[in-house]
Amino acid sequence: MAQKGFILCFLLPILLFFTTTIFAIPITQAYPGVFSPDPQIDVSSANIHGVIGYAINPFPANESDRNHYDSRKGKTIKYLIMHFTEENFTKTVNIFTNNSMVNPTSAHYVITQKEINNLDGGQVLRVVPENLRAWHAGTSAWGNDTSLNYVSIGIEHVNLGFNGNVSLPELNRTYFPYDPDEIKASGIISSGIVKQYGILPQHVIGHEDVQPTWKPDPGPLFPWGKLYKDYGVGAWLDDDEMTVDAIIKKYNPPRPFPQNLNRDVLLAMLYNYGWRSAGDDSRVILAFKKHFSANQYPAYCDEIIRLEDMFWAWALEAKYVTSTPTTVTPNTVPTVSGSTCADAVPDCLQYNLNECKNSIYKPMMCKYCKVSKF
Numbered sequence: 010m011a012q013k014g015f016i017l018c019f020l021l022p023i024l025l026f027f028t029t030t031i032f033a034i035p036i037t038q039a040y041p042g043v044f045s046p047d048p049q050i051d052v053s054s055a056n057i058h059g060v061i062g063y064a065i066n067p068f069p070a071n072e073s074d075r076n077h078y079d080s081r082k083g084k085t086i087k088y089l090i091m092h093f094t095e096e097n098f099t100k101t102v103n104i105f106t107n108n109s110m111v112n113p114t115s116a117h118y119v120i121t122q123k124e125i126n127n128l129d130g131g132q133v134l135r136v137v138p139e140n141l142r143a144w145h146a147g148t149s150a151w152g153n154d155t156s157l158n159y160v161s162i163g164i165e166h167v168n169l170g171f172n173g174n175v176s177l178p179e180l181n182r183t184y185f186p187y188d189p190d191e192i193k194a195s196g197i198i199s200s201g202i203v204k205q206y207g208i209l210p211q212h213v214i215g216h217e218d219v220q221p222t223w224k225p226d227p228g229p230l231f232p233w234g235k236l237y238k239d240y241g242v243g244a245w246l247d248d249d250e251m252t253v254d255a256i257i258k259k260y261n262p263p264r265p266f267p268q269n270l271n272r273d274v275l276l277a278m279l280y281n282y283g284w285r286s287a288g289d290d291s292r293v294i295l296a297f298k299k300h301f302s303a304n305q306y307p308a309y310c311d312e313i314i315r316l317e318d319m320f321w322a323w324a325l326e327a328k329y330v331t332s333t334p335t336t337v338t339p340n341t342v343p344t345v346s347g348s349t350c351a352d353a354v355p356d357c358l359q360y361n362l363n364e365c366k367n368s369i370y371k372p373m374m375c376k377y378c379k380v381s382k383f
């Protein structure tokens with residue numbers, strides 16, 4: 010027994026150290042011709058939920074900020090949050106690993122798209138280990154949960170987002186389609202993640218879902234339906250669930266199908282499903298429309314409520330929400346409980362402090378947002 014203890018305590022860590030060191034290679038060697046200048050990062054080969062990719066090796070202690078992560082503080086992973094980068098792969102990796110605490114941001118995974126240089130789509134790089142908190146969702150809320158970085162895994166999809174100024178109406182933007190190889194890799198690793206952590210379908214959501222006020226990603230072209238149909242990831246409706254009768258027969262809808270276009274009823278269903286807002290309900294409707302219904306078409310990125318919207322919101326509530334209809338009303342600020350000032354600070358620092366001042370997390374923002382309530 011004593012010998013076994015010696016091996017476990019002393020030899021195994023030494024062996025692991027040498028193994029990771031020996032097999033670590035410069036990132037410039039893993040992705041030839043992609044990085045210039047050399048970001049001085051080492052990676053090692055990793056099996057990421059069935060996709061062979063790379064993982065960034067931990068940085069030395071004096072560069073601990075470069076990985077941009079911290080502790081989950083014992084909280085359980087229950088969300089998978091999708092993003093697009095709005096930057097190319099090189100810039101994204103540089104942003105996620107710069108040795109600075111100014112606007113620190115990161116994600117657990119970055120998945121490449123085919124870029125003009127010799128970078129193929131569908132390559133996966135792990136930046137932050139899953140057991141640690143990456144800083145990708147910022148101030149965020151879904152259902153009764155807030156500060157979702159603690160309880161989520163974040164996947165960044167390399168995609169330039171859209172053409173046009175962010176201040177333009179969504180309809181006036183031209184979105185870039187996703188690389189099929191990138192979506193394939195995303196589907197495979199997402200499938201592994203949701204199975205491993207038992208993540209509910211309605212907890213696989215986009216950044217714009219958990220921060221609808223100002224976040225645009227992953228946008229209306231993100232193929233949520235494909236992820237559901239091909240990889241069993243996230244929430245969607247099956248082909249045989251596209252009628253009111255089918256939904257009534259298959260589920261037990263908590264409310265009758267609303268026959269008319271009614272904004273308040275639509276919002277009540279969306280809030281019951283999980284969306285929260287900072288007071289701008291139109292952004293919640295937009296986030297829903299970009300994610301679901303016929304509204305993955307940019308042409309429907311508007312505030313017009315159509316019958317498809319009423320049906321999808323009603324059907325999703327029937328399919329995925331097991332509790333009775335909530336009494337949450339539009340504009341209700343979710344209660345922030347169990348969070349501390351220290352919890353909120355990294356999220357607050359991650360983005361413009363003015364955003365925090367106006368956010369639903371205002372009571373949490375303490376001295377950094379000059380709110381005295383906390």
Ligand SMILES: [Zn+2]
Binds near residue numbers: 145
């Ligand atoms: Zn994002």
